[in-house]
Amino acid sequence: MWELKEYRFAASAQEAVALMRQGPGTGAYIAGGTDMFLHPAECDFVVDINHAGLSDIARTPAGDLFLGAATTLHNIATNPLVADFAEGMLIEAAAHCGNRPVRSTATIGGNICNALPSADMAPVLLALDATCYIADADSQESLPLVDFFVGPRATVLEDRLLVGLALPAEAGTRRCASYKLTRSAEDISLVHVCVALGIEDGKIETARIALGAVAPVPMRAVLAEAQLVGQSVTEISPDLIADAAAIAAGECEPLDDHRASAEYRRDMVRVLTRRQILRALHDETTITKDSGGTVA
Numbered sequence: 001m002w003e004l005k006e007y008r009f010a011a012s013a014q015e016a017v018a019l020m021r022q023g024p025g026t027g028a029y030i031a032g033g034t035d036m037f038l039h040p041a042e043c044d045f046v047v048d049i050n051h052a053g054l055s056d057i058a059r060t061p062a063g064d065l066f067l068g069a070a071t072t073l074h075n076i077a078t079n080p081l082v083a084d085f086a087e088g089m090l091i092e093a094a095a096h097c098g099n100r101p102v103r104s105t106a107t108i109g110g111n112i113c114n115a116l117p118s119a120d121m122a123p124v125l126l127a128l129d130a131t132c133y134i135a136d137a138d139s140q141e142s143l144p145l146v147d148f149f150v151g152p153r154a155t156v157l158e159d160r161l162l163v164g165l166a167l168p169a170e171a172g173t174r175r176c177a178s179y180k181l182t183r184s185a186e187d188i189s190l191v192h193v194c195v196a197l198g199i200e201d202g203k204i205e206t207a208r209i210a211l212g213a214v215a216p217v218p219m220r221a222v223l224a225e226a227q228l229v230g231q232s233v234t235e236i237s238p239d240l241i242a243d244a245a246a247i248a249a250g251e252c253e254p255l256d257d258h259r260a261s262a263e264y265r266r267d268m269v270r271v272l273t274r275r276q277i278l279r280a281l282h283d284e285t286t287i288t289k290d291s292g293g294t295v296a
C-alpha cells in the first residue's frame, strides 16, 4: 500500500522543482506512473509533471530533434517528426516498450530517470548522442546522456527535473540497426544492442554501439566502436566486424538473474552486435548477411 500524503500538480518545470523542495517530508516526480505504481517510491508526496509543458516533440530548422521528458512512448512511436530520424530506430525502440496501454502513459523521461539497466529507450538514445536538459529552481543544465546514469536506479538528478532530450541532426542521418532480445513481446530486455554509423565518403566516420541490460547502467562499447571508425563501407572485412562484436562482448558486465545467465547475455552481445553492424551497413557491404537462424 502506497502511504502517500499529497499529490501535487506542477504547471512548469520550475514549479515542479519548487514543489519538490517545498516539503514537508520527501517527494518524488511522477509522469506516466507505470514504474511508480509497480515500485512505489518511499515518499510523502509526488509532483505530477504531466501538465508542466514537457510533452513536446520538435525539430529545429537544422534538423535537431527535441523530445520533452513527459512525451509518451506512444507519441514517439507515432509522431511523423520522429519517423525519418535515424532510420526509424527511435520509433522501433518506443514501439517495443511494454504493451499498448503502458506506452500510452509511459514517458521517455520516466524510462530514462528510472535508470534501470534494461530501460529500452536508453541504448537508442546513447547511440544517437542524446543530450539531457535538466531543470533546477531557476536554471537549466545540459549534459550528455552517457554521463547521466551513475548506477542501477541512480542518476545525477537528485531532486532536479529532466526537462527533455535533444538529438543532433547528424545522428538522424546515421545508418542504424537495433535488436531487443526478450522472452516475450511485453517483457523487458535480456540484451539490447543499438548500432548507429555515420558514413562520409564511403567511410565510417562515427560509430556508436550502445548496449542495454548487460551492465549496471546502459553503456556504450567504446573500444568496439573505435575498431570500426575509418573503415571503408564496401571493403570492411568480416573478421574486423566479428572482432568488433567480440570486443563489445568483452566490454559489457552482465549479471546472472532469473531471466538469463551472464554467460548467455555476453554471448548474445557478440552475436547481436555483429548482426546489427551488418544490418546498419545495408547492402553496401560485400559480406553475406546472416540468414537469421545461425549463431556465428
Ligand SMILES: Cc1cc2nc3c(=O)[nH]c(=O)nc-3n(C[C@H](O)[C@H](O)[C@H](O)COP(=O)(O)OP(=O)(O)OC[C@H]3O[C@@H](n4cnc5c(N)ncnc54)[C@H](O)[C@@H]3O)c2cc1C
Residues within 6 Å of the ligand: 028, 029, 030, 031, 032, 033, 034, 035, 036, 037, 038, 041, 049, 069, 070, 073, 096, 097, 098, 099, 102, 105, 106, 107, 108, 109, 110, 111, 112, 113, 114, 118, 119, 120, 121, 157, 160, 161, 162, 163, 186, 187, 188, 189
Ligand atoms: C507491464 C509493463 C511493461 C513494461 N515494459 C517495459 C519494457 O518493455 N521496456 C522498458 O524499458 N520499460 C518497461 N516498463 C517500465 C515503464 O513502463 C517504463 O520505464 C516507462 O517509460 C516509465 O515511464 P513513466 O512515465 O511511467 O515513469 P514514472 O513511473 O512516472 O516514473 C519513473 C521514475 O522516474 C522518475 N521521473 C519520471 N519523470 C521524471 C522527470 N522528468 N524528471 C525526473 N524524474 C522523473 C520518477 O520519480 C520515478 O522515479 C514496463 C512497465 C510495465 C508496467
